[in-house]
Amino acid sequence: MYFAGVDLAWGERNPTGVAVVDTGGSLxxxxxxxxxxxxxxxxxPYVTGPCVVAVDAPLVVTNPTGTRPGETLLNRDFRRFHAGAYPANTGLAWxxxxxxxxxxxRAMxxxxDPRSASPRKALEVFPHAAGVVLFGLERTLKxxxxxxxxxPQLQTELLRLIGYIEGLRxxxxPLRVDSDDGWCQLTESVRAATRKSQLRKAEDPIDAxxxxxxxxxxTRRPDDVTIYGDPSTGCIVTPTPPSN
Incomplete structure (x- = not known):
């Protein structure tokens, strides 16, 4: 079974990050x-059989205006961490x-439905909220x-994120990324970067x-995640914040 991550750009002109982890947690x-x-x-190669694909983008949007119920609920818990979600509605061109x-x-x-017993699921996720919980942060990384x-701030914060992700070993x-060539190239590109544009190229794959x-x-710890919203209006899945 594979676990994929997609840090999805809203438009096809911008890069999207893609990552896959196997059942043992190896990238x-x-x-x-x-x-x-x-x-x-x-x-x-990874989604023909059992899989869970986590997408950083709205997957169900039916409301014509405003925010989805799941976004409202997530924002209630995560706004104090600077991890509120942007509103999604069908009134927006995207x-x-x-x-x-x-x-x-649909193509895959x-x-x-994150509660489905199906062996092939997609989850809408939000990396900023997840990072707050997984890394014990008081505020999102900037x-x-x-x-x-x-x-300098952007590079320092991105290197902090890299360190936190590598600490998930x-x-x-566990998550094991250190021995993956793609990961090593990404992290080296961040350390060697001298321009913001170079950092932006690494952001999306790292988020993925x-x-x-x-x-x-x-999948491994279902009792330790919170599902905001419902399948008909859109669900957001994230590790449960400390106060819940």
Missing amino acids: RHVAAAGDDADILAQLA FADGGRGARLC DLDL YKHKTRRDF NASP VLCAYVALFA
């Missing part, structure tokens, strides 16, 4: 992808037809490019590894 694939065909081609995430999951024939964040379940781990975590 088997990590890379950047382009359009839908590229994403599906990279995942194809989701007018349900969204890219839903389209990819994945069940979108490695995403935004106004007023300079290169001692977690339950965290998504894949959430798929593994949710």
Whole structure:
């Protein structure tokens, strides 16, 4: 069984991170992808049988305006950590037809109900919220490019994320990334970077590894995750925050 992570760009012009972890927690694939065909081609060797694919993007969007119920509930628990979710609704061009995430999951024939007994499922996940819980953070890591964040801060925060992910080797379940060539190349590119654009190329695949781990975590420790929302309006799955 494989556990895949997809840090999905809302449009096909921007890169998407793709990662796959096996049932023992070893990283088997990590890379950047382009359009839908590229994403599906990279995942194809791992999703023909039992699999859980964790996608950082809305998978079920039916509300014409505002936020989905699951987003409201997640924001209630995670806003204090700076880990609130952006609203998704069909009034936004990205989701007018349900969204890219839903389209990819249909192409892979994945069940979108996280409580389903199906051996082939997709989970909507949120790496920022997951990282808060898994790494015991008081605030999200600030490695995403935004106004007023300079290169040294972005690089330092992305290296912190790398360190936390590598530290999951001692977690339950464990994640083993250190011996994967793709991971080693990614982390070296961050350490050697001198420009923000170089960091942005590494962000998405690194986030995808965290998504894949959430798929593994949710499968191995179902009592330690919270499912926000419902299958009809959209579910977000994340490790349960401390106050819950």
